[in-house]
Amino acid sequence: MKHYQKKIYYHDTDAGGVVYYANYLKYLEEARTEYLRAKGIDLKELAKEGIWFVVKNVDITYRVPGRYADTLDIVSEITKTKNVSLEFFQEIKRDAEALVSAKTTLVCVTDKFKPTPIPQEITEKLTS
Amino acid sequence: MKHYQKKIYYHDTDAGGVVYYANYLKYLEEARTEYLRAKGIDLKELAKEGIWFVVKNVDITYRVPGRYADTLDIVSEITKTKNVSLEFFQEIKRDAEALVSAKTTLVCVTDKFKPTPIPQEITEKLTS
Amino acid sequence: MKHYQKKIYYHDTDAGGVVYYANYLKYLEEARTEYLRAKGIDLKELAKEGIWFVVKNVDITYRVPGRYADTLDIVSEITKTKNVSLEFFQEIKRDAEALVSAKTTLVCVTDKFKPTPIPQEITEKLTS
């Protein structure tokens, strides 16, 4: 799912009247999860096998604030695939307007948080 | 620790300009944890032994809203101790004013979420 | 909308492996908002007119824990309508199993958090 919709409720906002800046990282996680699911990759099943994708870096830019009752559209794409890591580029939009953009690097790790090569089966699904 | 202090930041509030109602349950958890720690009960150590205290019921009343930059004082006491459960009464105050009060019932469970008697060692620490 | 669906992501859970107890209050808010919207009541528009529904009391019981990747179904109904207040009863289910139930009392207030009668137009929409 390259497009993920997110409706904004009171718990998403702060007393500045806008979406709290940390909360966008939750929506980015949700959108990545659904993107991977659409590719046939189930993070819950992977976790049972001791394979996790953990966030190594986020570079996020805030342009326009989201507000209560907005419906946001999150567009996700994978921009890089390496041996042990993945890079997502995501944009959060309200209609045509880009509110937030983010580049997120995820690393494939074991239960002990040791980096491990992304299983070939996953790489194949990602590039299909 | 019968008194626990909590400072309110933007992430605690919502676009209504006040503390979001669900967030008080986080502060209640923090205050209970510190109350138990002051009695010599370490929830992290208990979890390693497969003993958890999970919330069964919360009855929470909101009187006056908390706001950004408030410093709140949470007063906690145990009002009931049974075989497998505990009851806390907690009040969240701003100076002399009571903002929120809550009665929380916790049940002692195993790793499988099965109710189990509160270990005697814990009961003794609670009543000391 | 009497039924509201909520998918559980990592940010909804805690290190106990289950949905964090305060987070259910967020889903209850989302479900009430959508319930009211389906009745033609738009909380954002009301706030502009200085009318807010604030939570006065929540009595919530946790039976079975929700978990990562669950899709929960929240069933909402209004069980009482008074001059200045409303009562919701809500149940959070995973398939046929009830995980959580909650009774929430909301009070109609002005911008100054003063209780005020629920506007007749709203009462009519609620009972339609």
Added chain:
Amino acid sequence: MKHYQKKIYYHDTDAGGVVYYANYLKYLEEARTEYLRAKGIDLKELAKEGIWFVVKNVDITYRVPGRYADTLDIVSEITKTKNVSLEFFQEIKRDAEALVSAKTTLVCVTDKFKPTPIPQEITEKLTS
């Protein structure tokens, strides 16, 4: 306050057993607020005058996961001051170990989210 302490509770963690990645942005906000307060800058008073510092960009790197019951130490410093913006560098540590580091750019804006020069009085306090 160049050092800010943060204790980790269940609501800070996720089902992966570690602190959820978005939550660190909350602690970074708390630490920046206390840093500014120690310099005599009160964000609540500034907001009343229509002056806000909003986050424009965060570049955050996660090295080692924080865990339940950790006490984290957040070290903050301002690394750049421009006409309308500020840059913070912050490090989140557990004892000597750096878990997370982040560079955050804040922009001074009016009530309408229009960039505006940082008031001279603020700049003086920052450099004192």
